[in-house]
Amino acid sequence: MADDWQNAMDHAVALARRAGEVVREALQHDRKVMTKSCSVDLVTQTDQKVETLIIQSVKEKFPTHRFIGEESVAAGEVCVLTDSPTWIIDPIDGTTNFVHAFPFVAVSIGFSVNKQMQFGVVYSCLEDKMYTARRGNGAFCNGEPLQVSQQEDVKQSMIATEFGSSRDPEVVDKIFSSLRNILCIPVHGVRGAGTAAVNMCLVASGCVEAYYEMGIHVWDVAAGSLIVSEAGGVLMDVDGGELDLMSRRIVAANSRTVAERLVIEIDAFSPPRDDAPPLKP
Ligand SMILES: O=P(O)(O)O[C@H]1[C@H](O)[C@@H](O)[C@H](O)[C@@H](O)[C@@H]1O
Ligand SMILES: [Mg+2]
Ligand SMILES: [Mg+2]
Numbered sequence: 001m002a003d004d005w006q007n008a009m010d011h012a013v014a015l016a017r018r019a020g021e022v023v024r025e026a027l028q029h030d031r032k033v034m035t036k037s038c039s040v041d042l043v044t045q046t047d048q049k050v051e052t053l054i055i056q057s058v059k060e061k062f063p064t065h066r067f068i069g070e071e072s073v074a075a076g077e078v079c080v081l082t083d084s085p086t087w088i089i090d091p092i093d094g095t096t097n098f099v100h101a102f103p104f105v106a107v108s109i110g111f112s113v114n115k116q117m118q119f120g121v122v123y124s125c126l127e128d129k130m131y132t133a134r135r136g137n138g139a140f141c142n143g144e145p146l147q148v149s150q151q152e153d154v155k156q157s158m159i160a161t162e163f164g165s166s167r168d169p170e171v172v173d174k175i176f177s178s179l180r181n182i183l184c185i186p187v188h189g190v191r192g193a194g195t196a197a198v199n200m201c202l203v204a205s206g207c208v209e210a211y212y213e214m215g216i217h218v219w220d221v222a223a224g225s226l227i228v229s230e231a232g233g234v235l236m237d238v239d240g241g242e243l244d245l246m247s248r249r250i251v252a253a254n255s256r257t258v259a260e261r262l263v264i265e266i267d268a269f270s271p272p273r274d275d276a277p278p279l280k281p
Helices: 002-026 045-061 070-074 095-100 169-183 196-205 218-230 256-265
Strands: 033-035 042-044 066-069 086-093 106-113 116-124 129-134 139-141 158-160 189-191 210-214 234-236 249-253
Touching (some): 002 116, 045 066, 045 070, 070 086, 086 218, 129 218, 218 234, 234 256
Parallel strands (some): 158 189
16 A cells, blocks of 8 residues: 555645646736635635646546545535545645735645545745655655754744634734734744745744644645654644644644743634534525
8 A cells, every 4th residue: 555655645746746837827927816705815716727637637546535625625525534545635825925926835735544644745836845745754845854943942933823814803813912922932033934834844844943823724734744743843733732634723843842832822712623514504
């Protein structure tokens, strides 16, 4: 079976590269912007085109595999992680960046078996950085091994986070109170690339000590979670418990020490789970 997963991973890398070409080409033209859950939750035809390209190609090669894809879920597909081999796809992570030509846009492809990530591929396509990780085999960027930062003093750390796409004032208050608490630890700085997947690759690369966010989805972080852990990092929930990929909350850090220090300062909230049954009309 191990070889099957390697074949699947090689295919994921090739597809991410092809998807990146589509994204770069689309940036040369006007982008028609549509919205999903609210006026700032953006989607474009390129998000949909890239997801279709990836899913169709995988279906031809691995007809028994299942999918969780951001735009398929938006179109009504269920979002349930089973034990079956499952491709977890964010065709464009950083759609808002893409719309504004802000230069961090990623294609994220994770692959899970028995609810455990087997490989993760994040292609930061405007930087031409291909991040990859295979369970037990380390994490890489363009073939070079990745290692998280060794800095365990949070006061000497740089932290990544995002504001997300909720504009519910109660949620925004929690995001700002967490940010305020963390800034005032004090940490060296707080940054955000505008894509969860790239933020996680920055943790894996040692450029930031940690990334946390509440409100993300499984497709934002599935691939990145393996890239972080294979680079020597740790993952946990924002309450310090075990990471649950469907919970829409994550802390990814270089060390347990930094992660646990951040958790003390995070004003946690629980968005509806990715696998929650749809609300009845
Ligand atoms: O919607 P995309 O661009 O796939 O993903 C983004 C999330 O919507 C946003 O909430 C989050 O802050 C950002 O990090 C993520 O990549
Ligand atoms: Mg995303
Ligand atoms: Mg997306």
